[in-house]
Every structure is written in structure tokens, then in C-alpha cells.
Amino acid sequence: MNKMVGLIALSLMVVTAGCGKQANNTEKASAEVQTKDTITVAWYPNESGAEMEGAREEIGKVIAAATGKKVEHKTTTDYTIAIEAIANGSADIAYMGAQGYVEARAKNKDVQPLVIASGESGTVDDAAYYSWLSVRKGEEESYKSGDGYSIDSIVGQKFSFVTNSSTSGFKVPSAAIIKHFSQMDKYKSLTVDDLTIGGEDKFFSDVLYGGSHQGSAVNLLNDKADIAAFCDTCVTNYVELSAGEENTAGAVYKVKQGAAEPFNTLEGKEFTVISATPVLNQPFVINAGTVNQEDIQKLKDSFTSDEVKNNSKIFLAKDSEEKGLFKQKSGNEQFLTVEDSFFNPIRELSE
Incomplete structure (x- = not known):
């Protein structure tokens, strides 16, 4: 945990109470939920690409085996589509960021956590991924400060977010930027709205939205943005570490040879991480x-089972070249149940 510094680092310690492999969710489903033959799973744009089809299908197999129901996958091109789908019941399950979950639950209290992936420890203590601020390799000197990096120089630059419903591609980085700059007299009244529109008299000279983490990274590598926010897990299938220590400021990543779209024309392009939260x-x-309590419990039992934990098509081996959602680093990784309160640190970013 010594590397986990940043705006919400302490949240991982605050919310561990009551979380565990068999934690009971105290939320109650609607009194009567009609049994249905098909369960629909909604996916964010980040996981909707053709290269992730195998990963989606493997999750679908777990759902089908647990419930005996047919599974349909709803891929999307916009975060809002997935958020609205799970909130209005046109999707029954969704894989989404914490901010998307918070927004969906605010629309419909029937939306509740099913499971999250643990950290390397096999617990929620390190159940985290990273929000990066990155610049093109060769341009990182402008952001150096002593032996480290500073975001002081991002003012006036072209900046790419993912979408304003993204946790690591908007919510966390925007909150971190405001926290940093609001300590300066010139920016003490800086707001999130000030970060969303670019211009000569604005905080950023231009603001772009990638629509997905991959899209935000491509905005950077295609020279449309000077700095981009995106997360490590959403680009891990396309890039590899070429210098430094992963998920730390100063780490350099390179687009892999043979990378799938949208990185297929960017092989060898490099970027430097200047902030990792x-x-x-x-x-x-x-x-x-839309899903009855019996099936919800079956799904929790199945997802948190040793069978799923040891499924190499879901938790890929550390050295696997396959494309997937989750990768083993320690061998302890598994799915865990959590309460709604686990996501309070994300809610608090909007307060």
C-alpha cells in the first residue's frame, strides 16, 4: 500500500469493515421479481471491443451456469447507455466503474453491487486500479519537479478526459486537479465546470473526451491532446512497460506490436505517466x-467460488498473452462481495 498515495488512497482502509468473500448485502430486492429466462449484461465501451469478446463470453458462462438462464451481452459506445440500461432495467447486470455505479444507484435503489475483483492480497485492502495522467514520451521534462513530477504545468494545455461519467478518466483526476490548484490564490475558486470547457481564457486551452479510456489514450498519442487521463487496466491489452516501475510517476509505456484497434496504427508510440492515483x-x-434474490445469491456464490477464482480464462495467468478483464499477479486474486457503502469515497468526491 506504500505506493497508494493520492486523493482516495485512505478509502481502501476506511471501507474494509464488513467486506469479504461471503459478505451479506443487506439491500432488499423488490418484493416480487418476475422470473425471467434471459439475463442481459451491459458493458462499457472499454470492454465492448471485438478483442474482449472472449472475456465477455466467459463471464456469461458463469452467469448462465449459476442461474440456468440464457445470457445476452449488450455492448455500448457510450458510458451513459450502460448506466441508463442497468438503472432502467433493460440490462440486469453491468460491469462499470464506481462513478457509473453511483450514478445508476442514484437513479434506482434496486441497483446494487454484485462483486468486485480483489487486489493481489485476495482482499479489498488493495482492490484498486490506477488513474493515470500521461504525456507523450519526450515531453515529460515540462512536468518534472525535483526528483518527481508536478501537474503545475498542465494549465493552458490540451487535455483529454474519458467521459464525465468515468471514475478514473474524469471524477478522480478532476478532483485531484482541483485539490492541487485550489491551494493557489489564482485558482482557489476552481470548479469541475472550469475543467470541462477549453479556450484562451480557460484553465485548459482545449478539452477533449475520448469516450473510452482507449480513446483518451489515442487522443494523446495522435497529438490531439497534450495530457490525457485514462486508467491502467483499460489499456493493458495494448501497451507494455518500457521503462520505470509500473503505476508510478515516470513510468514509460509503449504500444505493443500487433496491438488491436484503436492502437493498431500506433505501434511503438510511447507515453510517460506523470501521475498515478x-x-x-x-x-x-x-x-x-429485474433479478430475483435467489438468482442474485446464486451469482454471488458462483462468482466468489474457487472454481471461478481458478478459471484461467477469467483471471489470466501473469504471463498470458490472451486478452482479458483480470490478470493474476499473486495467485490470490478473486471476486469478493461488498456493500454499497464501499463506494462512499467516490460519492464524497461530488460533495
Whole structure:
């Protein structure tokens, strides 16, 4: 945990009470939920690409085996589509960031966490991924400060977010920027809105939205943005570490040879991470108004089982070249159940 510094680092310690492999969610489903034959799973744009089809299908197999229901996958091109789908019941399960979950639950209290992936410890203590601020390799000197890096020089630059419903691609980085700059007299009244529109008299000269983490990274590598926010896990299938220590400021990543779209024309392009902030892991969430409690419990039991933990198509081996959602680093990684309160640190970023 010594590397987990940043705006929400302490949240991982605050929310551990009551979380565990068999934690009971006290949320109640609607009194009567009609049994259905098909369960629909919604996916963010980050996980909707063709290269992730195998990973989606493997999760679908777990859901089908646990419930005996047919599974349909709803891929999307916009975060809002997935958020609205799980909130209005046109999707029953969704894999989404913490911010998306918070927004969906605010629309419908039947939306609740199903499971999250643990950290390397096999617990929620380190159940985090990283929000990066990155610049093109060769341009990082402008952001050096002593032996480290500073975001002081991002003012006036072209900046790319993911979408304003992204946890690690908007919510966390924007909060961190405001926290940093609001300590300066010139920016003491800086707001999130000030970061969303570019211009000569604005905080950023231009503001772009990638629509996905991959899209935000491509905005950077295609020279459309000078700095971009995106997360480590969403680009791990396309890039590899070429210098430094992973998930730390100063780490350099390079687009892999043979990378799939949208990185297929960017082989060998490099970027440097100037800031890495830990973010609560993305949950699978479920709508308890469309899935009955019996099936919800079956799904929790199945996802948290040793069978799924040891499924190498879900938790890929550390050296695997396959494309997937989760990768083993220690061998302890597994799915865990958590309470709604686990995501309070993300809610508090909006207060």
C-alpha cells in the first residue's frame, strides 16, 4: 500500500469493515421479481471491443451456469447507455466503474453491487486500479519537479478526459486537479465546470473526451491532446512497460506490436505517466428489481467460488498473452462481495 498515495488512497482502509468473500448485502430486492429466462449484461465501451469478446463470453458462462438462464451481452459506445440500461432495467447486470455505479444507484435503489475483483492480497485492502495522467514520451521534462513530477504545468494545455461519467478518466483526476490548484490564490475558486470547457481564457486551452479510456489514450498519442487521463487496466491489452516501475510517476509505456484497434496504427508510440492515483476497483452490479434474490445469491456464490477464482480464462495467468478483464499477479486474486457503502469515497468526491 506504500505506493497508494493520492486523493482516495485512505478509502481502501476506511471501507474494509464488513467486506469479504461471503459478505451479506443487506439491500432488499423488490418484493416480487418476475422470473425471467434471459439475463442481459451491459458493458462499457472499454470492454465492448471485438478483442474482449472472449472475456465477455466467459463471464456469461458463469452467469448462465449459476442461474440456468440464457445470457445476452449488450455492448455500448457510450458510458451513459450502460448506466441508463442497468438503472432502467433493460440490462440486469453491468460491469462499470464506481462513478457509473453511483450514478445508476442514484437513479434506482434496486441497483446494487454484485462483486468486485480483489487486489493481489485476495482482499479489498488493495482492490484498486490506477488513474493515470500521461504525456507523450519526450515531453515529460515540462512536468518534472525535483526528483518527481508536478501537474503545475498542465494549465493552458490540451487535455483529454474519458467521459464525465468515468471514475478514473474524469471524477478522480478532476478532483485531484482541483485539490492541487485550489491551494493557489489564482485558482482557489476552481470548479469541475472550469475543467470541462477549453479556450484562451480557460484553465485548459482545449478539452477533449475520448469516450473510452482507449480513446483518451489515442487522443494523446495522435497529438490531439497534450495530457490525457485514462486508467491502467483499460489499456493493458495494448501497451507494455518500457521503462520505470509500473503505476508510478515516470513510468514509460509503449504500444505493443500487433496491438488491436484503436492502437493498431500506433505501434511503438510511447507515453510517460506523470501521475498515478489509486481508484476503487470496478464492480459488477445487478438490478434487484429485474433479478430475483435467489438468482442474485446464486451469482454471488458462483462468482466468489474457487472454481471461478481458478478459471484461467477469467483471471489470466501473469504471463498470458490472451486478452482479458483480470490478470493474476499473486495467485490470490478473486471476486469478493461488498456493500454499497464501499463506494462512499467516490460519492464524497461530488460533495
